[in-house]
Amino acid sequence: MKKKQLNIGLVGLGVVGSSVAKILKNNQNLIAARAGCNIVIKKAAIKNIAKAREGFDFPITNNVKEVLEDKDIDIIVELAGGVEEAFNIAQQALKKSKAFVTANKAMLAYHRYELEQIAGNLPIGFEASVAGGIPIIKALRDGLGANHILSIYGIINGTCNYILTKMKNEGVEYQEVLKEAQKLGYAENDPSFDVEGFDCVHKLLILASIAYGINAKPEEVLTQGITEITQEDITFAKEFGYHLKLLGIAKKNGEEVELRVHPTFLPQDAMIGKVDGVMNAISVVGDNVGETLYYGAGAGGDATASAVISDIIEIARTKSSPMLGFKNSIDKDLHLKPFLQISSAYYLRILVLDKPGVLAQIATILGEEGISINTCLQSPSKLKNHSTLLLSTHTCTESKIRNALEKIHNLEVTQDKPVMIRIEKP
Amino acid sequence: MKKKQLNIGLVGLGVVGSSVAKILKNNQNLIAARAGCNIVIKKAAIKNIAKAREGFDFPITNNVKEVLEDKDIDIIVELAGGVEEAFNIAQQALKKSKAFVTANKAMLAYHRYELEQIAGNLPIGFEASVAGGIPIIKALRDGLGANHILSIYGIINGTCNYILTKMKNEGVEYQEVLKEAQKLGYAENDPSFDVEGFDCVHKLLILASIAYGINAKPEEVLTQGITEITQEDITFAKEFGYHLKLLGIAKKNGEEVELRVHPTFLPQDAMIGKVDGVMNAISVVGDNVGETLYYGAGAGGDATASAVISDIIEIARTKSSPMLGFKNSIDKDLHLKPFLQISSAYYLRILVLDKPGVLAQIATILGEEGISINTCLQSPSKLKNHSTLLLSTHTCTESKIRNALEKIHNLEVTQDKPVMIRIEKP
Missing domain, CATH: 3.40.50.720 (NAD(P)-binding Rossmann-like Domain)
Known part of the structure; x- marks a missing residue:
């Protein structure tokens, strides 16, 4: 033109x-x-x-x-x-x-x-x-074209990052921060599209198409929002040296791509964990360039x-880059990894009755599923005669942790649906 | 093609x-x-x-x-x-x-x-x-094309960032870290091109051309390296909540552009201050997009x-973007700000004899130049009968601080050339 x-x-x-x-x-x-x-x-x-x-x-x-x-x-x-x-x-x-x-x-x-x-x-x-x-589309499509993309970790929802940052800095619970975010216009009256992770899923799919040429649908993405996060989880993060962020994650393992959106514990020295408030950032690891990260305002009119x-x-300027970054299709198409096969380390928060043998029951279930425990912190709950168990595990599959969680939930001593958060070391 | x-x-x-x-x-x-x-x-x-x-x-x-x-x-x-x-x-x-x-x-x-x-x-x-x-050229030229660039802050020399990070984390002095960096291949046998800031200047000029269309020469850039930094400066940074980084800075004020390379104190919450080790990062502020930041490996073959x-x-892909980002020249060319007119807040480290009236003499000189003091920290030096004065000032011009430093240097009580580091709040 x-x-x-x-x-x-x-x-x-x-x-x-x-x-x-x-x-x-x-x-x-x-x-x-x-x-x-x-x-x-x-x-x-x-x-x-x-x-x-x-x-x-x-x-x-x-x-x-x-x-x-x-x-x-x-x-x-x-x-x-x-x-x-x-x-x-x-x-x-x-x-x-x-x-x-x-x-x-x-x-x-x-x-x-x-x-x-x-x-x-x-x-x-x-x-x-x-x-x-943030010019992340151009960076991925043009700037990193020489690389097989090994992983993408994105803080791509400002509302969630604002809420998690406030929870960390001010020690207040989710509901309270949400209300404040709504007042400030950082969250919608019906916040579910943001806080349940759906907005993140849409953006992740676009990034994954450019990185991998993969045509997945929103319903196929492992999705967990931030609505169940409490101050106990924040305490765990501080205690064990993590930042807690809602991430969109795309990873390539062999011929499979995994796509997931969920709250994630990140080591404190990971650059993307340092991104606070309403800001967005995307960390991209390429096979040649290593990690690059892109940071800036994820929303706002201007x-x-x-x-x-x-x-x-x-x-x-008459550019005719192909929309999704590939002029021709690559030899072998990548396919989406079924999300039950995705592996991660996990953090579990379990509300239990405070009586003898409880930890043993839970540890037994984890052992039966072949899941090994990394750290364990037990403390009295605000509820009388209740304890909160905070566990972190070594790596296992989504399928195993889901089985274990179901069994743990069904225990008589377990008083609420256990909460699970994934731990990533980019 | x-x-x-x-x-x-x-x-x-x-x-x-x-x-x-x-x-x-x-x-x-x-x-x-x-x-x-x-x-x-x-x-x-x-x-x-x-x-x-x-x-x-x-x-x-x-x-x-x-x-x-x-x-x-x-x-x-x-x-x-x-x-x-x-x-x-x-x-x-x-x-x-x-x-x-x-x-x-x-x-x-x-x-x-x-x-x-x-x-x-x-x-x-x-x-x-x-x-x-880091695809910073494409980001500036293509991704941020809608913006007047207000400022660029770049950690664009990995050697210097490695040295400053080690000095902060391990409490060792410049010469010792330099030797280690040389052993690891992070610094050349003759390190002056990196540690004196010249490498930074070259890169800054390229970025400034794309942002401002300004044709300046290396000799016209205000340049200070990191060779004079000591643990006292690191202590000051920790004490008053700063990170210390070698930055390449380009800023637009009206029709003038300032270009400078120097060690800089940055507030601890500035994202770019969190970039450690050999990594590079460039923070770009546009009039519409606000701050965006680009992070990654600044060197290495792959x-x-x-x-x-x-x-x-x-x-x-047959793209014909103009090399420096402008298809036509803009109406009015920007010109380079003479560097003596550049304003900044300053930190001063002055080795003095430990006797009455010394602080008064120095404060008087600063007052005469219209420079006001922000913080002051005096402590005994390792040298007998000597003190080290660590001062920070409010904003003044390069010309004023240079006059004041010359007068302070000429004082009988001053025992060494005073060291000056600029403080920036991006």
């Missing part, structure tokens, strides 16, 4: 869309110098025209077709959200030979491979779909818009 | 060159899938053919012309080093319409703008010239080769 001006059609003009418009205006000269042409919003479409804010210098319509069918528009930038709706917009844009840029991780989690196929040689940008302003515009500049 | 095979001519086959050859072979299928074509080393040139290692499956010559003039070679990869010699090779490669990839930071520190001009539309890659395997190959893949 060697033109003097590139025309954008915006679909959606919420927080991110408004930031895109603002930055394209404020940094107009800089962006034109970097892109080699002027970048101008020709028209925007929003659902409810009555809600349109003022102060934009381009026409706004509530008929998305007006944008999609405008022959002068070169790139459709989709920032409206929704899965099927957004996929439909993408298809229409590509059918009209327009480039397509999106920040929509949910749509990509389900439709990224269809999209790549439909696109053909038309450029598709989605830098903003993972970790906001940071996300920064990523959206980087895609627009890339398109303006 | 849409071909089924892309032929590389290697100039230099030392540590990095050998790694490039090894990785292109080992990861052949992966790299071909990412690049869209096979990438093959057609020929390599080295200076001393007698030193050629065995086991390469391509011809090796000691006549660089054979490589430069081979019509089948598409890309010249220069990994031989030297400034004018390498620049000459680049010129010849471009004259023959070959793309050019280099890891040579010294050559770029002097000739990057000439090179960009000579190149025209031919691709030039230099990802490996700064921070080894990590550097990973960056070299990422450039080759980019070229194979």
Whole structure:
């Protein structure tokens, strides 16, 4: 696209869309110098025209077709959200030979491979779909192209990282921190999409596609959120030298790729464990480059818009990188490891009655499953006549620990569903 | 370059060159899938053919012309080093319409703008010239294109970071750690290029060109190495909550850009201060994206080769990004801030005779220059009848602190050249 001006059609003009418009205006000269042409919003479409804010210098319509069918528009930038709706917009844009840029991780989690196929040689940008302003898509796809990716560890949900950081620093329980995060706008009124790990899963799938070319679905990813974390777990982390983080993890073992999202204990000297507050970071280990890590704001209008515009500049520069990083498919396709076969070390928190022989019963079950204990800490519970057992294990499979946990849960002395958190040493 | 095979001519086959050859072979299928074509080393040139290692499956010559003039070679990869010699090779490669990839930071520190001009539309890659395997050039040039860069803080010399980390962790003095670093191969026999900050300067100039389009020379950069750091400075850092790092700093204030390389105290919660050992990291603050940080191995054959190959893949994918990130020049060129006008907070270590009125004399000098004191710590020196004064100041200009230091140095009670370290709060 060697033109003097590139025309954008915006679909959606919420927080991110408004930031895109603002930055394209404020940094107009800089962006034109970097892109080699002027970048101008020709028209925007929003659902409810009555809600349109003022102060934009381009026409706004509530008929998305007006944008999609405008022959002068070169790139459709989709920032409206929704899965099927957004996929439909993408298809229409590509059918009209327009480039397509999106920040929509949910749509990509389900439709990224269809999209790549439909696109053909038309450029598709989605830098903003993972970790906001951090250019992790470009880093993985372009910067680390010489490497087999051995692992990805990502703090890719700012809400969860904020909550876990507050729990660590202030010693307060999950529910209390959640309320505060909701007040500050760091968590939604219905926080489940974030705190149950689903948002993380969407982003992890996008990263895994670029790293491994693997086409997995959200439902296939081992997923555990942070809602069961308590101060006891934080205490354990401090006691044994760990940081506790919600991670999205992708790992390659031979021809298998494992994908998982769960709270994770990390050694205190692991760089990614040092990332606190709402910040995001992704640690990528390549077979040649070793570990690289990318850190920054994972959300927010301006940071996300920064990523959206980087895609627009890339398109303006006539780049035709393949959307998911592979120009041809690799010889042998990797396949997803069934998650019951994934191995990890585990931490267990078990509420038991305080009576003789309890530890022996639990240790016996673990022994029967071939799981060996690494550390053990028993302390009186706040509940009368109850104890809390904090155990950590050596490495075993997900399947074994699940069997053991079920047996432990069924013990008469066990007073609540045991909580399990994975321990990783990147 | 849409071909089924892309032929590389290697100039230099030392540590990095050998790694490039090894990785292109080992990861052949992966790299071909990412690049869209096979990438093959057609020929390599080295200076001393007698030193050629065995086991390469391509011809090796000691006549660089054979490589430069081979019509089948598409890309010249220069990994031989030297400034004018390498620049000459680049010129010849471009004259023959070959793309050019280099890891040579010294050559770029002097000739990057000439090179960009000579190149025209031919691709030039230099990802490996700064921070080894970290894809910081692509991040700055492509990922953050929508942003005015407000500042860059870089730990871009692994040798210095290793030495400072050891000094902090083990309480030993500079000379002792240097010797150990030399034994381990982390420092050269003549370490001055690293420890005096010159290596950092070269890399900083490359980053500053991409961020600001500024054409400064190494001699114009405020430069201070780490050779004067002692355990007293480390103690100060611990006492007042700082990390001590050698940083390359680029900052924009209005129409001025400041460039500097010096040991720097950083608040303990600054992410970049947490980067220890031989690792590198670059923190970049953009006006929209906020802070992003890039972390990884800054040296080593395989990590550097990973960056070299990422450039080759980019070229194979027919990308024509402008070498230094701007397709057109921006309206108004930024200019370099004279370094005497740069402002900072300062830490001073002054060895004085232990007698009445000494602190008053020094405080008076600082007062006369309009410099206000923030913290002050006086303790007996190891030398009999001597004291060490550790002072930190509020912000003032380089010019003022230099005047004050000269006056303090000339005091009769001052027993050695005072040491000054800058304090930054990113």
